[in-house]
Amino acid sequence: MSTDTPDMTLPVKDWAQSPVLETRCDKVYGTGGCVIKDYSPGYSMNSKKFPAAAAHAWLIQNRLAPEFFxxxxxxxxxxxxxKTRNAALPSGAGRSETANRYRVCYGAAANKMVYRTDTALHPELSDSNKDKRSCDEYAFNATYQSAGMPTAEGGQNPKPVSDALQGRECVQTYEKKLPDGTYRLYDDERYAAPTWDETCGRSSMSLNINSQAMARFGSFASTFRLLDKDTYWVDIDGFQDCDATADVITCAQRP
Structure with missing residues (x-):
């Protein structure tokens, strides 16, 4: 048996009358390994340490139906x-995930995110005690559900952003620190109020929060041997008591 071909599958029969499982083996991550092809692993976001990133992802996940990204x-x-690794896969896809991020967060000058000056910063999360503002987008740029990826290039978002408006078409939020020391994720009122027909979100957010919330994704992808178009979901804890269907969504994250 060879493990050189990324999309090779091996049927595995469970004699207890379970469905047939397909095991896929590859060497894409350096050393050979196998996974159950149709299993979708869950990436667990640290909601307690990075509540703003978690709240933003939860909002877009739960309110933008019927996709629930x-x-x-x-x-x-x-x-x-x-792009480099993607181009070598059987799909031949070669789009860069940074291109998706550019369309949602930066793009044409009239559409790029202008960070709110009252965006909360978290220098305490950095060894250098520094931080700056950034654009947090959901669905993630390195997914086919990113609103920055055109349908013509394989994008699966039902309504990708247009050339004319780009990231302005997303739900707009920002994190703010209140006088009592607590933090809140707010609607960015510099833009039109959300209609909830949007298919993406972008948030003015601390770079430390934005980047560190997904810092473990590389090892997650390696552990579960994610290849091009493999599926996964995002597990976000602490918002079980929140109602995403309310006209005004107000909720507190629980431990």
Missing amino acids: GQTPVTPLQYMPN
């Missing part, structure tokens, strides 16, 4: 590897 294994995201 990455909410459960039934409505998963599809992984898009970086």
